[in-house]
Amino acid sequence: PCPQEAIAIVWTIEDVQAQRNDLTTEQAREVLKALVRTHDAEIGINCETIDIVCSDLFPEADSETI
Secondary structure, three states: OOHHHOOOOOOOHHHHHHHOOOOOHHHHHHHHHHHHHOOOOOOOOOHHHHHHHHHHHOOOOOOOOO
């Protein structure tokens, strides 16, 4: 398709790490793969969906747990 007939939004490893700076490059790549696999066109991909997938795949350590 020509540019006037299609669009693409690109999310990067850096975008994932901006949401979760504790993730490694490989973990962020896994998040991107999961986002593609579970993409819902009615919801799209946004900061909230990135956060959800990050938490599902790589739960943050509970800071209150010692």
